[in-house]
Amino acid sequence: MRRALLACCTALALAGCATPQVGPMPPKTVENVDLKRYQGKWYELARLPMFFQRDCAQSEAHYNLRADGSVGVLNRCLTLDGKWQEASGSATPQEPGKTDKLWVQFDNWFMKLPGAPKGNYWVLYVSSDYQTALVGNPDRKYLWLLSRTPTLPAVERESLLAKARQQGYDTTRLVWRVSDRDIARKP
Template sequence: MQLSRTLLMACAMLLSANACANELPPIKPVAYVDLPRFMGNWYVIATIPTRFEKAAYNALEVYTLKPDGDVATSFHFRDGSFDGERKEIHSTGIVKQGTGNAVWGVQVFWPLKAQYIVAYLKDDYSQVIVARDARDYVWVMARTPTISQADHDALLAKVKAMGYPMDRIRKVPQQPSRTE
């Protein structure tokens, strides 16, 4: 009986913590993503990084559409410096039906899927912001390893407007001549 009460209290506290974390409204995805056009290389320009990418240099996300409609993803980067060890992480993006292809569940480790929301996509598919309702991670990416300061500032203004803590944003070092 004591275990059940403890478990119930823990669940109540967890639900309460989640409610507090979700005071902001859900991130609004873009209306539609043309998946074939979205595929290819995306250079990470700025991020609130996961633990895997805290010291990433020359970070590059590559998307490949699979025959079943899922998206094969591979994340390449140098760890700690431009000469650091090259690392790679593979995952699968599972497109959520009825979202205009703008919301995915990204699975790095089975059975867990991380939320992936295309929150901003430039009309010419040259820049994107990938967000999460929890505001714990965000990725500002472009088709080129560098973007103008004006574009950088405009994209970060969009991230700020979504309710992200700007003090956690990390500009990802990109050295175009050394990008892989």
Template sequence: MNLKFPFIAIIMISLFISCTGIPKNAIAVKNFEVEKYMGRWYEIARFDFRFERNLDNTTAEYTLNENQTVGVLNQGHDYIKDTWKSAKGIAKFIGPKDEGRLKVSFFRPFYASYNIIALDKDYKYALVVGKNKKYMWILSRTKTIPDDVKNNYLDLAKKLDLDIDKLVWVNHD
């Protein structure tokens, strides 16, 4: 009997599940309205990782597709190489469509978690985390964010044991 296929299937399922998690004690926003979330967001701060290293002027543009998936276009300026980078992806809801939990892929079939854990009522500011404490973004509809919103999001991040000292504050010019 060939045990190779079941072993590979278990590994693939484990990888899929592990890529769509949410950090301990983090709760995705409820009563989420995806249509209001569409449009351009400016990245105010993030944890640094290789896909966004050396980028400033970073934005994310979200569009709702006919099949209810979300088109993603991330862009930023590499200030070391003086070039613009962009990446197109697709996001899908993990659970109910009124909950801010999605999975996003720029390299199908691999997905990563996109958990919106704070969002103001007017959909102007958002705090997003990945599957674990290595991924965090503060987003705004404008290139700046009010201090009170910033401080609230930083306080929430600290309560979740996220290391806010590692945040990269994005330059927008």
């Protein structure tokens, strides 16, 4: 009886020393992103819903590496009525020398306010040929499936979806790129 009580007390004491896990572990990022190879045009194939992209039918991101090591960002969005919307900004490494986790800030009135938040841009996956990528944030509210082309073969698309699900993202809620024929392009 004493041994059982001692074992129980020891187990409780050790459990009290454990660091409590608050929420799920953050997603795993890639080891390193070669920003020279990452720059250029990326098409958004799909994304988790978000307020600031609510009117976007097709989106693309243009990245260019700057001399100071930051990345210039130009996001473009084509609406269903054929109008382009743009947002420009910059991305900087969250940790010096590491390129898998970036802070993104856009050049708009809100971001110019003191203490304005920066967005997490975590590269979860990039293919060895830098043709496809998964980007998300630590709380899994945001996710983008990116490609150098506006469409992908089904096998490659399913591979990206599987990688996202393995990281804990809800891929059933993805908003997919609208086809060209479904957009009323304006001259």
